[in-house]
Amino acid sequence: MSSGPDExxxxxxxxxxxxxxxxxxxxxxxxxxxWNTLAATQNGNPLFWDxxxxxxxxxxxxxxxxxxxxxxxxxxxxxxxxxxxxxxxVHFDLKxxxxxxxxxxxxxxxxxxxxxxxxxxxxxxxxLRSVSGPKTTKLGSxxxxxxxxxxxxxxEELVGVESYTGYGYRRDAGGGA
Amino acid sequence: MSDPETLxxxxxxxxxxxPELTVEVTPTTVVLGALASRDWRPxxxxxxxxxxxxxxxxxxxxxPNQAAWFERFLTDWTGxxxxxxxxxxxxxxSVFPGDTMTFxxxxxATDVDSAxxxxxxxxxxxxxxxxxxxxxxxxxxxxxxxxxxxxxxxPWSRTGDRWQP
Numbered sequence: 001m002s003s004g005p006d007e008x009x010x011x012x013x014x015x016x017x018x019x020x021x022x023x024x025x026x027x028x029x030x031x032x033x034x035w036n037t038l039a040a041t042q043n044g045n046p047l048f049w050d051x052x053x054x055x056x057x058x059x060x061x062x063x064x065x066x067x068x069x070x071x072x073x074x075x076x077x078x079x080x081x082x083x084x085x086x087x088x089x090v091h092f093d094l095k096x097x098x099x100x101x102x103x104x105x106x107x108x109x110x111x112x113x114x115x116x117x118x119x120x121x122x123x124x125x126x127x128l129r130s131v132s133g134p135k136t137t138k139l140g141s142x143x144x145x146x147x148x149x150x151x152x153x154x155x156e157e158l159v160g161v162e163s164y165t166g167y168g169y170r171r172d173a174g175g176g177a
Numbered sequence: 178m179s180d181p182e183t184l185x186x187x188x189x190x191x192x193x194x195x196p197e198l199t200v201e202v203t204p205t206t207v208v209l210g211a212l213a214s215r216d217w218r219p220x221x222x223x224x225x226x227x228x229x230x231x232x233x234x235x236x237x238x239x240x241p242n243q244a245a246w247f248e249r250f251l252t253d254w255t256g257x258x259x260x261x262x263x264x265x266x267x268x269x270x271s272v273f274p275g276d277t278m279t280f281x282x283x284x285x286a287t288d289v290d291s292a293x294x295x296x297x298x299x300x301x302x303x304x305x306x307x308x309x310x311x312x313x314x315x316x317x318x319x320x321x322x323x324x325x326x327x328x329x330x331x332p333w334s335r336t337g338d339r340w341q342p
Contacts, residue, residue, distance in 0.1 A: 037242075043249035066247075107265070108243075108268075112261060
């Protein structure tokens with residue numbers, strides 16, 4: 001049974017709603033990455049710079065909430081790794097499946113639950129939620145897809161949920177933004 | 178910590194406008210933000226890749242770094258007791274070096290949930306200005322932020338059913 005041009009191929013449709021790539025980070029949460037993010041955004045929130053404030057409000061240091069995704073991002077290189085190490089494998093699988101060489105993220109939702117703390121070891125899993133039919137934008141022709149990610153700490157506490165909308169595309173001849 | 182930096186839920190009204198935040202975006206802004214979030218994708222540090230492969234004007238701010246800028250904008254306003262519960266943003270256009278980036282925000286709703294947590298909903302626009310690219314609204318964000326209802330309330334202390342982001 002084949003799919004029409006506006007439909008989602010069966011092999012892709014079969015992945016919708018299925019948790020994929022469950023994995024645990026290869027390193028612990030550490031404060032230095034929070035400070036890097038704070039420096040990159042010139043964020044002086046004393047919750048992250050003043051231990052007395054952190055002790056009072058959060059019972060000790062926590063990670064900057066919007067660093068949630070970085071704890072599951074692989075090292076750029078590590079011994080034994082071959083090729084580019086990517087963070088959101090489902091996104092790259094879809095690029096390859098649809099032969100779409102370029103991609104951008106268009107939407108992001110983050111829901112923050114139990115704060116992430118230095119020393120935590122974060123795990124996640126990726127769930128494909130939807131794939132659109134073929135679309136054309138100013139970037140080129142391709143498809144949109146939505147991927148959810150659930151993050152837990154080593155105590156199995158939910159620390160956050162993210163949803164990304166990605167747009168994989170092929171630049172049209174003479175096109176491009 | 179009932180200091181002047183503590184924004185209380187009862188002092189916020191629908192229509193309140195947050196203090197604007199303006200930032201001159203440089204290549205360092207983009208690269209620093211990408212590397213801080215462990216985003217090694219080349220469109221956030223390699224000009225040739227961004228222009229020739231992605232077909233955009235330059236390297237551009239990555240998604241997690243935009244989230245971090247929204248967080249900073251919100252908590253500049255709330256102070257450290259403010260706890261972001263949720264944010265949703267749409268990136269309609271890219272933020273490039275050379276852009277002047279301005280965050281503007283307006284309170285769209287306030288409520289207290291069944292657990293007694295005080296919430297405000299804020300709509301944020303990330304606008305840019307540039308001599309050649311003109312004025313653009315690059316991203317729009319809706320955020321749900323918990324604020325203390327009284328001076329000794331602490332949204333960060335909420336767990337389980339008492340935290341409903």
